[in-house]
Amino acid sequence: MPRRRRTSEETPVPPKKHRYNLRSRTKKALGSEEEEGRISSLSDEDLRARNKVLEPKDEPSATLNVSSVDCQTKLNRKNHHTNEFEKAGNIYRRGQAFVIRVEFDREVKSDHDVILLQFTYGTRPQESKGTVIRIPLDLKPTTKTSDATETWFAEVKNIAGKGLECAITSAPDSSIGEYRFYIETNLKDTDAVKRYEENESMIILFNAWAKGYLILSPSPKSI
Secondary structure, X not given: OOOOOOOOOOOOOOOOOOOOOHHHHHHHHOOOOOOOOOOOOOXXXXXXXXXXXXXXXXXXXXXXXXXXXXXXXXXXXHHOOOOOOOOOOEEEEOOOEEEEEEEEOOOOOOXXXXXXXXXXXXXXXXXXXXXXXXXXXXXXXXXXXXXXOOOOEEEEEEXXXXXXXXXXXXXXXXXXXXXXXXXXXXXXXXXXXEEEEOOOOEEEEOOOOOOOOOOOOOOHHHO
16 A cells, blocks of 8 residues: 655644753752652652751841840848848849849850850949950850959859859959949841940948958057
8 A cells, every 4th residue: 555645735744842951950949869760769858958948947047146144142232241221222242252143035056145244333434444344154064264354253053044143253453343244245247346335233241251362460560
């Protein structure tokens, strides 16, 4: 039987349309390096770990704000033997630790937050004259830090959620009188700083029993 010849009037059959590796492109966008046609040996957990869009983010987006400060006045005054004084307020002896508790507006993140304590003395405080004391905190509990002169110290005792408890030890030769107290906060690798000023001041007194405090006793010849 002779072959049928195609005439010019017959409509040609269009070629089949193919997907242009849409699956491969989708997998690439999702971070999968699995080659087409291969059976994945990755577990569900590993596959999710490789997928960037599923990676959890827990970095704070805002600097800490101080909500409240508890100066632990009753406890500190008892420990500093100033609880029987008629004058109210935070009265401490120099060279001896006192405890404060700070509440913030969100959970403290030790990997991202920066907290610094500042104390000022007198009406015209200057850091160069030792009347501005700045102590950066190490947010790892039980790690001590100090000011630039290494005479004032601070130690974070506990961090729980939004709360932080800290012990501060003034220098054994600190100036006697009234101090103002500030808390600075910011995020690591940023310049934006927030500064909180505590309403309650504190008074530092002599402390003849503090380590590093020298008492000059009279010589036998002068008695």
